[in-house]
Amino acid sequence: MPSNVNVEGSLTAPQLNLPQVVEEVRAVFLAYEAALLANDVRLLNDFFWDSPSTVRYGIAEHNYGAADIRAYREHAVPVSPLRRLQRTIVTTCGRDTACVSSEFSVPASELIGRQTQTWVRFDTGWKIIAAHVSTIQRELIKQV
Numbered sequence: 137m138p139s140n141v142n143v144e145g146s147l148t149a150p151q152l153n154l155p156q157v158v159e160e161v162r163a164v165f166l167a168y169e170a171a172l173l174a175n176d177v178r179l180l181n182d183f184f185w186d187s188p189s190t191v192r193y194g195i196a197e198h199n200y201g202a203a204d205i206r207a208y209r210e211h212a213v214p215v216s217p218l219r220r221l222q223r224t225i226v227t228t229c230g231r232d233t234a235c236v237s238s239e240f241s242v243p244a245s246e247l248i249g250r251q252t253q254t255w256v257r258f259d260t261g262w263k264i265i266a267a268h269v270s271t272i273q274r275e276l277i278k279q280v
Contacts (some may be wrong), residue, residue: 149228152199156166158226161234161255164262168253169221175214185256185263192267216242219249234256247271 164183171179181202184190188201192208199205224238233256240249254266 153226153228154231157228157231157234161226161228161236161262162224164255165224165226165236165238165253168264170255172215172218173219177209180209181263184267185258185265187265190265192264192269194269195271218242234262246273246275248274248277 137153164195168180168183169222171183177182184192184194188203190202190205192199192205192210198209199208219240219242222241224236225238226234228234234254236251236253236255238251240251241247249269249271251267251269253268255262256265
């Protein structure tokens with residue numbers, strides 16, 4: 137029975153941002169970032185759930201399914217090794233689901249990148265089931 141279902145079968149409020157789970161996801165997210173900076177294609181592919189249901193929306197591409205993501209990675213231009221993360225937020229729901237949102241930038245670029253990843257814990261470890269990457273010009277960012 138899922139952790140957010142009580143003995144009567146009713147949904148209960150999920151436990152959000154359990155510190156141990158937040159740190160687990162932060163660690164795997166940073167490992168993903170290290171693989172991205174190193175252009176370790178094999179390792180990058182291993183971070184994604186091996187399923188036709190996995191989705192990755194990139195800056196200039198849409199990848200539907202793990203096979204499509206792997207094919208994209210084989211020919212993708214590596215990210216700049218000067219890329220830096222900022223404002224990374226890990227939000228967990230229960231012990232097995234998380235969302236990571238982060239901005240990234242490269243010095244001298246007019247663009248700020250944003251990425252969001254949905255992570256799920258499987259028997260094989262944490263895997264990305266959905267990802268989105270986009271960019272925006274710095275001067276267009278509106279802070280409220």
